[in-house]
Amino acid sequence: MFQSRLCTRTSRESPKDEVAMNAQLLERAGFVQKAMAGVYSYLPLGRKVLDAVENIVREEMVAVNGQEIFLPALHPKEHWLATGRWDGFDALFKITSRHDFEYALGPTHEEMLVPTMKKYIQSYKDLPFSVFQIQTKFRDEARAKSGLLRGREFRMKDMYSFHASSESLDEYYERVTYAYKNVFRRLGLTAYLTEASGGTFSKYSHEFQVPIETGEDTIFYCSGCDYAVNSEISEQGICTKCGGKGMETKASEVGNIFKLNTKYSDPFDLTFTDESGEKHRVIMGCYGIGTSRLVGTIVEAHHDSDGIKWPEAVAPYAVHLLALSGGEIRTKADALYSELRARGISVLFDEREDVSIGEKLKDSDLIGLPHRIIVSEKSLVNGGYEYKKRAESTSVVLPQQELLNLFGQHS
């Protein structure tokens, strides 16, 4: 992609109405733009990151046999009345149609999914299975000041599993836990599996918490093992699992998993017939991952004072290629751009002619692609290119073939 053609531009100044670092950097670099408190537009660079995050999540859900679906955002009022959440869910957006209908604007999808699946579940032979979707959710949040960490409109992957027994749910819950660990590892995040209160669902649930300074939650994690607990259920000076020292940190909840049991199959009378012909309520689990929150969390976890440092797996482009002026340098840069693309490497090519060297370097730090290659006068003299990883502070000069070999390993 030619940077001159990108429909956004960077900004040196932080938006005045943003306090969260993730929003400041993402807006300055042109990844997103705030439409209102808690509502963001994803511009080309931001959409690529969101897509990359969602594709990793999708792959891991498919790996645990999740079947992808896509449910409406408009929900019938009757389903929310059935669970008592029409009045009981504070952040529910309600819509009145001019044709005298009332809708809920989906903040979560149990009320939509369970009546939908009822049509297809009859026998124990239809169980277990799980379905998931990646979708926009809407919540009328009181405060929305954390950039992409808490939105009124946000993106989420929600998966729901259906079982004939608690044992089947337990087994699947373990498999999803493992899949979630894969997701966060692939995204370059350290996520603690954290015991938390189950809210209205059950006594306990599990959250996946990523330690960041600006997180909305506080967790105690063990310095000796991988156990963590949300401060909402206990403080932990000494780990109850291994006796290790408990450490306190702010954290961002990027995923959660719940054993719903029959909480939603009860109000919708979702049943199956067992081998002896007896009817039982279906046992359910639910599994959320906030994909837009993940984008914000990745930025909170991977940045410095100059800008973002994207992990390879979610970077909008792998390489930032900078041509430091026109003429022969541009010709050489064009050739390198072609070589890299021919190898399937995604490149943002800063070929802008009216922008100074200093500005290009600042933009490159701000946008934060993993690899930077500079084509300068030095390249013409000694045939080498200045190469630097965004996450490292030093650069090296490499001849073209050595540089290409380097990327051969990444693509």
Place this chain on the structure above:
Amino acid sequence: MFQSRLCTRTSRESPKDEVAMNAQLLERAGFVQKAMAGVYSYLPLGRKVLDAVENIVREEMVAVNGQEIFLPALHPKEHWLATGRWDGFDALFKITSRHDFEYALGPTHEEMLVPTMKKYIQSYKDLPFSVFQIQTKFRDEARAKSGLLRGREFRMKDMYSFHASSESLDEYYERVTYAYKNVFRRLGLTAYLTEASGGTFSKYSHEFQVPIETGEDTIFYCSGCDYAVNSEISEQGICTKCGGKGMETKASEVGNIFKLNTKYSDPFDLTFTDESGEKHRVIMGCYGIGTSRLVGTIVEAHHDSDGIKWPEAVAPYAVHLLALSGGEIRTKADALYSELRARGISVLFDEREDVSIGEKLKDSDLIGLPHRIIVSEKSLVNGGYEYKKRAESTSVVLPQQELLNLFGQHS
């Protein structure tokens, strides 16, 4: 995919509340489920079709340098007041937050996009460019009885182009027209480029209309050339372009393209500075494709009394593999399933053991995958498989290698 694991099931009876053929077949086959009038859930098979349609649209928009973005569904009221459409757009869903905000729920995105891009457009050097998104739209439609052809919640690709001159818009408009023709051709549809009224935008616009019996529009198309005109602007006994005979048909509007000119850059004062430093309003074009309507239109255009006949490009799976009983037949079918998948061919494998041969064949006709392979006792005896295209009425028996070669050409 093992059909026994698919979370949906087929139904022999049409839903009582569906009059549109596309909705009847898609619901019976388990692709979608109606949540309310004009609101549908996409189940695994349906989501795959929608995805395939949207990916084709995406590829063609990228081919005309469209930059993909993702805008919010919640829009600030002020933007809709600015264009006069807060009160002027009948089908606008309005939302009141408990925190005293009012939002529009996006039925289209001019009001959201133009203020967003204003931040990045300053000079003629920033033009032209185009951005697009594939997103859910919401319209409080009076009637929603045509299945996926008219929804209160529906999917759409909308693209917007920004130009410094009418000539630049005209040139891009032609390129998009060509891209649209590619989209519909790839989807297996005959779409007429149809002159229509410009609504509030301009005197004329162009629609892409697919002739189907259940279409909501009436067009007159020329039997001698490729010109068509919407009945809302004129009747056409004789083609005004070539003198050919005008033919009348019902049709579904699957795409439209408008020259917006300064309709939206005026209220938002979207300007650029030309080479002499003078300010001008930006010239815009907009280009829509209804992707969920396309799913319904494809079904209307490609079905028979037994079920759907999916075009290859959007079928949820390429092959329906039917094992007509267990034992040795199942073993042989398992092996063929593996062979096909190893060649990258997507297969729905009906390995259900408690379903009769007749039911399997009926389901296969209803679901409508392009290729059907039957493994039966005959396959054990003579080593051949019964092969039939859904769109054709006759089957042939082919030995395994010949069958695989056939699919080698398709994958």
